[in-house]
Amino acid sequence: MARFKENDLPKAKLNKDTLNKSLLIFRYAGNHKWKFYVGLLFLLMTGATALAFPKLMGMLVDCVNAKDLAKAKNIALLLMGILFLQSFFSFFRLSLFVNFTENTLANIRLALYSNLIKLPMSFFSQKRVGELNSRISSDISQIQDTLTSTIAEFLRQFILIIGGVIFLATISPKLTLMMLSIVPVVAVAAVIFGRFIRKYSKKVQDQVAESQVIVEETLQGISNVKAFANEWYEIARYEGKISEVVKQAIKGGKYRGYFASFIIFCLFGAIVAVVWYGVNLCISGEIKGVGELISFVLYSTFIGASFGGIAELYAQIQKAVGATERVFELLDETPEKINTSKIQSKEKIKGNVAFHNVAFSYPSRKEIQVLKDVSFTAGYGQKIAIVGPSGAGKSTISSLLLRFYDIEKGTILIDDKDIYEYDLEHLRGNMSIVPQDVILFGGSIRENIAYGKPDATDEEITMAAKQANALDFITGFPEKFDTLVGERGIKLSGGQRQRIAIARALLKNPSILILDEATSSLDSESEKLVQEALEILMEGRTSIIIAHRLSTIRNADTILVLDKGVISEKGTHKELLKMENGIYKNLSNLQFSDF
Template identity: 80%
Template sequence: MGRFKENDLPKSKITASSLNKALLIFKYAAHHKWKFYVGLVFLLLTSVTALAFPKFMGMLVDCVNKKDAGLANEIALGLGLVLLLQSVFSFFRLSLFVNFTENTLANVRLALYTNLVKLPMTFFSHKRVGELNSRISNDITQIQDTLTTTISEFLRQFILIIGSFIMLASINIKLTIMMVSVVPLVGVAAVIFGRFIRKYSKKVQDQVAESQVVVEETMQGISIVKAFANEWYEIARYRDRIKEVVEIGIKGGQFRGYFASFIIICLFGTIVAVVWYGVQLSIAGEITVGELFTFILYSSYVGASSGGIAELYAQMQKAIGATERVFELLDEVPEKIDSSEHIPTINKIKGDVTFNNVAFSYPSRKEIQVLKGINFTASFGQKIAIVGPSGMGKSTIASLLLRFYDINSGEILIDGKNIYDYDLENLRGNMSIVPQDVILFGGTIKENIAYGKPNATEEEINIAAKQANAYDFIQGFPEKFETIVGERGIKLSGGQRQRIAIARALLKNPSVLILDEATSSLDSESEKLVQEALEILMEGRTSIIIAHRLSTIRSADQILVLDNGKISEQGTHQELINLENGMYKNLSNLQFSNS
């Protein structure tokens, strides 16, 4: 599918503005620019030797009339030298262009990834991961193909066309006029016809892809298909798709047949016409047989290059479009984060958190105010729980603390200092989050725990695992800490993933801890183990606990009840339970009556 998507890349018109933008790519070439320019010199030399080849061939053929074997030997040696030089020039041309491209695009890829990683959460909230991945893979591949071969081929074909026309005119102007009036027209017609057929082939590809979607959906949901006894329905659906593939494929075959007939009649007919006229001129003594032979070779250069140059131009349009899309991402303004490869020095904060009249709306839906005048204080070492119905802004409070988004009004203070006065790395370096849906990276358990402190010792990792109630289950794996967790931690259970996330947070030793519904999706046994680990994790630090299960927050120093973006109730578990008709009391009664 990667190749299929690549073929679908949109084109961009080649204008002075788009060319200037595309040329910015050379900024990333650093000290490798010279390789591109020297490559251009070898490209010119390759084209010149290619143009010399028909001339020598014609001279060799004329040796038949002259009956001069010695001259024929000399010309043959000259041809051999031309071919040798062309192969040497081609080697250096390709090597230099590939070297230049690989080094330049490595710099582009790194710059693009560095910028992406440092972009704020507002950017990721309206961009799909698949789209961003396509920019790094498909768009860069398109630029790579263009810098490696397309530009050099386009220039080579252009030089061959111009050079061939000059050589043709020098041989015989009458024959050149006749060739110019016919060959390019047939070449252009062949390109247009060929493009139409390619579009039709793409239609077949699309249809086949659609039929594969049916297969994929059926296989993924086979238990549902069988449970509903709908095998007949899926077979009928697939049969309809296959019928469409067959119909389009047959039509495409007919068009390819027409194209083959067109090539045979028009293209070869044109060659016959040029040769016939050349023979007439040769009989009349206006050109020699060798010159006619040379003329035919140059004509084939013009025909082949005219056909190829249109496709190369289309590839360059795609590359310019790809470059524009890559630079769109590079132009995005990143957060102020140091990207040098070192572990940042974190200045410890105490952990007093204050929200003063904070209001917030998400940038993607500014008309909906998620938080309205939020006020609360969490002193060092306190556990502050936030409860309330879904969609009321509980997780938003955590996002604002981590400065994923900017608040609309009010202020957030940490240790009495405005959150925006902190260095971003230092602020986040003092915080840790254990989310409901834990994301682990596809390495080992050890690497995932050490993500909280990349320079942690083996002993520190072991202690963190023990405190998180994770050590025993890790030791149960054959590879222990070197066990590969799989993509997003798929090889581990939900409770195991949570405990690794807790070990990761423990190792970081944050001043402010955010628990975002950390036990809501676990079974009773896992919840007990995770809750024990969380109690250890919360010791000696400020904890903001976002919870659905009220049983987990009874011991909180303060509970905030969020309703419609406002704090409707505030107090300890006992104080809120005593509120007549209070939301917390109703939520508590509902949960404990069902348990």
């Protein structure tokens, strides 16, 4: 799969609106703004000293005709002084811009991540993780490069062009007009041609990448290749692709040859033409001496190089403005109100849950009503199981209970208070969920269990692991609780991950527990251990159990059968089995041979 590159970032048109949006970056500079302005001052001084260099070089050459060794020595010392000042100014300009940029971007990164992590689930259900990662990595990197060097270099080139033209006009207006009609045009043409060459080279690289995909796929599926005796087919496929690479590369080589010829003949030819015309003016007396001609050639070179570079720098600034717009789009998203509730009390929730005529559709699929007029109650300490076919809305109930989404109609009460009267931190702090696919963070087992209570002691973590039937396998590892679980917990088995999640939930000590198909993907042995741990976890808590395996919910106080967004059946395991042609009875008959 092709990786997203910073060079592929889209550009934004530079206008008043986009520039005003980009200037919002300075909001995040804090007390570091002065570094940017002082850096600009050093930049102006760098440009001024650069413009003095060709003039002094011309004066130094004129000392040959005057045979004035003392003057030549003074000018040479002055030139060395100019170079020292330019180095001094450049150092501070770069240091200040880097300091300003890194501090500003650190604030933007923190603000962006803080806002991103507080956004509601409705936002994440409509965005891809890769796109959000790109905003934080590629877009921020583009802004970083632009603030650190691109803006400074763009302004420097601009100063050299304007200052250079002014100095040239003082030497010879005629020669200046001639130079401006040739050198900048050729320089810009070289940039456009060079950009075309780069795009063509990228095509060749893409073709090579495609050929590598064939190699990768073939080697990964080598058993299939050999089983179907398709070695010759794969060789032919690869040969076809590398033939295309060769054709494109040869064509690209020709274009690079044209480019080299263009540079040698046109760009250097333009310089020769300017020097030739300058020599004529020098001979006719319109230019005072060889020194002025040397200065003119150097200024012309500066201007030509600046014209060539400024186009690319402008394109980079356009990308940075586009990146800034995309970053501020995320910063402008409205986060969840995590702790601004009407209820200020932090008393522990008891755990009485009631759904009254709840209706809900996902924001991304508003035309499909997932829940329709759902009502049920779950008293403190009760086990309420929810079963039904896939897509019936079982997991949606847990999402609404955690307030991942807002309901469209009806009310959800917890301890006889509307769920929206609690602040999110307090509400979710009294709930725990053990999902089917447990995703652990890439740290140690200790850190993952302590995620339920970050200030937990070692004794509390050990006790939670023991109650979750996890202590035996944890102590079996050489590093014990300091064992790294790997990315997303990949180093642990499914059953081990589930028991870590249960230990985490136990440590949190929630009032309301949500088990979302917590044992459906486990083998029999792991399921037994996990089920034992879940029984301990459910003691003295209100438990909402979403299940496919009916064997795990036989002892539930109430079983709700959800079908097409409505509760079609309700009762205990025995009561539901007595319903003729009931959905639960049919599901039970499929899973249990003894009924």
